[in-house]
Amino acid sequence: MWPGLVMAQAGSLAAQQRGAASYPAPFFAGFNPVTAEDIVRRVPGFTLDDGLDRRGFAASAGNVLINGERPSSKTPISEQLSRLSASDVERIDVLAGSAGDSDLRGHALVVDVRLKARRSGATNTFVLQAGMLDPGRSINPVVGLSSAFRVSALDVNLALQAQPKRRGRIEYDKVLKAPGGALIEQGPEYLQGSYYEYKLSGKLGWRPSPDDVVNATFQVTPSEEGRHTYSEVFDPAGAPIRIEDSRVVGDPGLALEAGVDWERQVSARSSFKLLGLAVHSESGSDERYTTAPILRPARSTFIRRGSESGEYIARAVWSYRASPALTFDMGGEGAFNFLDSALNIEVDAGAGPINVPLPVANTRVEEVRGEVYASGVWRPSAEFTLETNLTVEASRITQSGDASQERTFTYVKPRIVATWNRAPGDQLRLRLERDVAQLDFTEFASAVSLFDGTVEVGNPDLEPERTWRAQLDWERRLGPKAVITLTGFHEYVEAVQDQIPIAGEFDAPGNLGNGRRTGVKLDLLAPLDAVGLALGELRIRGMLQDTRVTDPVTGSKRRFSDEVDWNYSIDVRQPLPNYKLAWGVLWERSDDVQLFRLRELRTTGWDRANFDVYAETTAIPGLVVRFTVADVFLPKEVRERQYFAPDRALASNLSGIETRRAIGGYSTRSFTLRVAGRF
Numbered sequence: 001m002w003p004g005l006v007m008a009q010a011g012s013l014a015a016q017q018r019g020a021a022s023y024p025a026p027f028f029a030g031f032n033p034v035t036a037e038d039i040v041r042r043v044p045g046f047t048l049d050d051g052l053d054r055r056g057f058a059a060s061a062g063n064v065l066i067n068g069e070r071p072s073s074k075t076p077i078s079e080q081l082s083r084l085s086a087s088d089v090e091r092i093d094v095l096a097g098s099a100g101d102s103d104l105r106g107h108a109l110v111v112d113v114r115l116k117a118r119r120s121g122a123t124n125t126f127v128l129q130a131g132m133l134d135p136g137r138s139i140n141p142v143v144g145l146s147s148a149f150r151v152s153a154l155d156v157n158l159a160l161q162a163q164p165k166r167r168g169r170i171e172y173d174k175v176l177k178a179p180g181g182a183l184i185e186q187g188p189e190y191l192q193g194s195y196y197e198y199k200l201s202g203k204l205g206w207r208p209s210p211d212d213v214v215n216a217t218f219q220v221t222p223s224e225e226g227r228h229t230y231s232e233v234f235d236p237a238g239a240p241i242r243i244e245d246s247r248v249v250g251d252p253g254l255a256l257e258a259g260v261d262w263e264r265q266v267s268a269r270s271s272f273k274l275l276g277l278a279v280h281s282e283s284g285s286d287e288r289y290t291t292a293p294i295l296r297p298a299r300s301t302f303i304r305r306g307s308e309s310g311e312y313i314a315r316a317v318w319s320y321r322a323s324p325a326l327t328f329d330m331g332g333e334g335a336f337n338f339l340d341s342a343l344n345i346e347v348d349a350g351a352g353p354i355n356v357p358l359p360v361a362n363t364r365v366e367e368v369r370g371e372v373y374a375s376g377v378w379r380p381s382a383e384f385t386l387e388t389n390l391t392v393e394a395s396r397i398t399q400s401g402d403a404s405q406e407r408t409f410t411y412v413k414p415r416i417v418a419t420w421n422r423a424p425g426d427q428l429r430l431r432l433e434r435d436v437a438q439l440d441f442t443e444f445a446s447a448v449s450l451f452d453g454t455v456e457v458g459n460p461d462l463e464p465e466r467t468w469r470a471q472l473d474w475e476r477r478l479g480p481k482a483v484i485t486l487t488g489f490h491e492y493v494e495a496v497q498d499q500i501p502i503a504g505e506f507d508a509p510g511n512l513g514n515g516r517r518t519g520v521k522l523d524l525l526a527p528l529d530a531v532g533l534a535l536g537e538l539r540i541r542g543m544l545q546d547t548r549v550t551d552p553v554t555g556s557k558r559r560f561s562d563e564v565d566w567n568y569s570i571d572v573r574q575p576l577p578n579y580k581l582a583w584g585v586l587w588e589r590s591d592d593v594q595l596f597r598l599r600e601l602r603t604t605g606w607d608r609a610n611f612d613v614y615a616e617t618t619a620i621p622g623l624v625v626r627f628t629v630a631d632v633f634l635p636k637e638v639r640e641r642q643y644f645a646p647d648r649a650l651a652s653n654l655s656g657i658e659t660r661r662a663i664g665g666y667s668t669r670s671f672t673l674r675v676a677g678r679f
Contacts, residue, residue, distance in 0.1 A: 021477065023092045030535060030575040032582065032616060032624045034125055034676040035146075036089055036113055037081035040064060043092055044525050045475065045483030046111055047541070050076035054438045056335050056369065057277060057313050058391075063107040067115055072259040072275050073217045075201070081113070083146045083159035083201065085123040087678055090116045096385060096419050096429070108429050108473050108487075122149035124679050131672040134634060135664050136169025136192070155205035166195040170664035174231070179654045185241060189231035189451075193665070197223040211265040221255040225285075229451055242293040246451060251284035251306075269322070275315040282308040289450040297350045301450060304344040309441070311337045330374040337367040339441035345448065358446050359506075360458030363401035365441045370394055385419040393436065399444055403460040411436045411466070425477035430470075437465040437497065443509035454597075459500075459508040466494040467517075479527070481537055487521040489545075496549045498561050501598040501647070512549050515560065519545025528574070536574035543567050551596060553648045564591040580619045586612040601642040607661075608635045623677040631669040637662045 023043065033039045040048055051062035061070060062077035071080055093112040127144035146159040172189035201219040208214065229246040259277040266272065284306035292298040317331035343361040346353040375389035391413040398406045415433035422428060445458040471489040478484070493515045500510030521543045528536035547560040559565065567590035575582040592605030614628040639660045644653040 021094045021480075023094070023480070025086070025089045025091060027480070028086075028092075030577065030582075031573075032575075032618055033086035034127065034624055034678060035082045035086055036084035037078055039086055039089055039092060040078075040081055040111055040113065043094060043111055044481055045477065045485055045523065046094055046109055047523060048078055048111075049107065050078050056333060056371070056438075057275065057315050058333060058371070058373075061107075063110050065110060065112040068112055069215075069263070071203070071217065072215055072261040072277060073219070073257060074277065074279060075219055075257065082144070082161075083157060084113070084115070085125045085146065085148060085678055088115050088118075088123050088148060090114045096427075108431070108471075109475075118148070118150050118155060120150060122147055124148075125676070126679070127674065127676045129672060129674045131670050133168055133664065134669040135171055136167065138167040138169065140166045140168075153206060153208075157203040159199075159201045161197075161199040163195070163197045166193075166197075168193045168665045168668075170662050170668075172231075172660050172662045174658065174660045176656055176658045178656060183236040184656065185233050185235060187231060187233040189229065189244075189660075191227060191229045191665075193225070193227040195223070195225045197221065213263045214261070216260045217258070219255075219257040223253045223255070225250040225253070231451075240294050242291055244289070244291050244451070246287060246289040248285050248287045251286075253281070253283040255279075255281040270318070270320045272316065272318045275313070275317075277311075277313040277315075279311040280309070282306075287450070299350075300348045302346045302348070302353060303448060303450070304342070306340075306342040307442075308340045309338065311335060325379045327377045328375070330372075332370065332372040334370045335367075337369070337441070339365045339444070341365075341442065341445035343446060343448070358448070358455070358457075360402045360444070360446045360460065363399055363403055363445050363458060365444045366398045367441075368396050383421045387415075387417040387419075389415040391415075397439070399460050403444075403458065405460045409464065411464075427473075427475045429473040429475070431472075433469050435467045435469060437467070439464050440509070455506060456499075457502050457506040457508040459502070459510050462497070462509055463495050463511050465497045465511070468492040468494075481525065481527045483523075483525045485521075485523040487523075489517075489519055489521075491517040493517060493549075496560065498549070499595065499597050500552050504598075504647075507597045512552055515547065515549030517545060517547045517560070517563075519543060528572070533572075533574045535577070536572065539569075539571040541569045541571075551648075553596070553598060555649075558596065559594065561595050562593050564593055566591045580617055582616040584614050584616075586610075596648070598647050599644050601644075601648060602639065603642075604637065604639045606635045607638050608633050610635060622679070623675055626672075626674045626676075628672045628674070629669070630672065634663060634669045 025039070028039045028042055031038060031042045033042070049063040051060045054060045057074070060074055064077045064081065071077070073080065091114045093114060095110045095112055124147045127142070129142040131140045132138065133140065141164060143162045144160070146157070148157045150156065170191040174189055175186045176184045178184055199219060199221045202217065204216045206214045227248045231244045233241045233244070235241055257279045259275065261273060261275040263271060263273040287303040289301045289303070290298055313333065313335045315331065315333040317329060320328045322328065341363055343358065345356040345358060347356050348354070371391055371393040373389060373391040375387065378386045392410070393413065394408070394410045396406065396408045413434045413436055415431070418430045420428045439462055443458065443462055444460055447456045469489065469491045471487060473485060473487045475483065475485045495511040496513070496515040497509065498512050499507050500512065502508045522540065524540040526538045528538055544566045546565065547563055548557050549560060550556070551558045569586065569588040571584070571586050573582065573584035587609055589609040592603050595602040611632045612628060612630045613632060614626055616624060616626040618624055639662070641658040642654060643656040643658070645655040647653065
């Protein structure tokens, strides 16, 4: 039996009363964790969620707390956990969402990472990783360093993650056929990408009095990205038709984030928290795309892209505990967001560059947004919990440049979550809520992909998608390493965001009519001792759903774009403590996704499952060494593009089918050696 297993079975009384579980740090010793992220990813019955990539603070919450608080940063919580040493973790509490921070109450389960109190000394971690990708054979190093220490009254955490060189090669095989199957053209295509990124981050914690806590965070991320794409096209007889060549040189990019919060315990029952957060980023690139037909002059296209964006947030929250059974929260948030986007296109057919105008190529989008909310949690008994929340959101979006427009939006977002602990380890959760998606500012500006031959026009009339959601979860904990969670959900989606035709000529992000999404999910964790794998565990996750919306081109019902109908994963791990070894395998498969455009139906998927294997050893004192082979069977990404003329309205309008099979890139077979440790 693992160290700490008996303690985990008992759990903490407080956690049990909240229908949850508590796991002391020794419970995870068999997983050889180096960081807090390693621990959280092994919590039974829990799936780490980084939250949604949305503007604002409350809307982007993940499902992890640190010492009962959500960090004042929009950096993904998984990344923040990777900066904390596993040796600093005292225990992990798994809570019902209603028991956590008010921002996290939309989640069914929340993990609270409880850290040891620091008196003196430092805890340091390092991760050194080198990976080789097929088919390019390039070596991609990653270095991660973190240190937590105390300076006078300040708790300090510093981290550096460096990817000084990341290269990935993709090899394509493209075939274009007529509707009847006759070959039109064929040929290979190659893409060589290059990338570097450095992240320097820090957190400062200060407790000026027993009732006050002040935290500050920062992150600086310089990066740069480039790529070279080259293709040769041949006719059915193998004679060359043309050569296509594209080089993209990225500008040095920079992303900055800084946040600060102050929480004060006003009384034994009341507290408030103030937060400020600023995020800024900028990027750009130059592309030269040349098409060189064998019998005609070459044609070059020059594209200059640039963008600058920012977000500035102020937030206030007040909490009041009226009684042990009743808690209230209320607060508000204000934010200013902007995006400056520029796109310039010139074409040179031999007589010199000529500017090519494109609608909504250069634009600035600004949003002033505010929201207020009130929520309450009522626990009439140890078995029942009821959470209610009402949020009112208002925003004004102004667009200038190639398109000028100002619009205002106001939405009411209610949520009710009921939790019933039917018996120890047996819980039902019902959630009813309205969610409002946020508009992606990049979709207000036009975009061009020369190799795919596509143009997406910016749409200043885009509206946010609204969803009414009903979800029922049943969780059964049969032991510290045996959990099953079944989820059923139904969603009514208003103004589904998808691709729409513009003026019968262009594609653009837009809104369809109303749609629905219905499905089930499974999350199963089981010990494997009974089948001879002592201390081993099996985890199975799966999802099956059906989506329906009316297509704006054909008028018929179809699935949502870019959403799978099913996926599943099977994860097996077994530690062998007597040999200081551990091994594991992961099998993943998912459905194809489809994209519906005016003149194209695009289907993308993998021709076989993704299968990873790894072995890990702690034979070297103080180190965890892991060797991983990912995507052992070298699956190919298969993309089929069905072309229609003049559009997809009729199946008989099919004019050609292009099939592209690809191996390589960052989702291909790779061999990775990872050495991690604490010092």
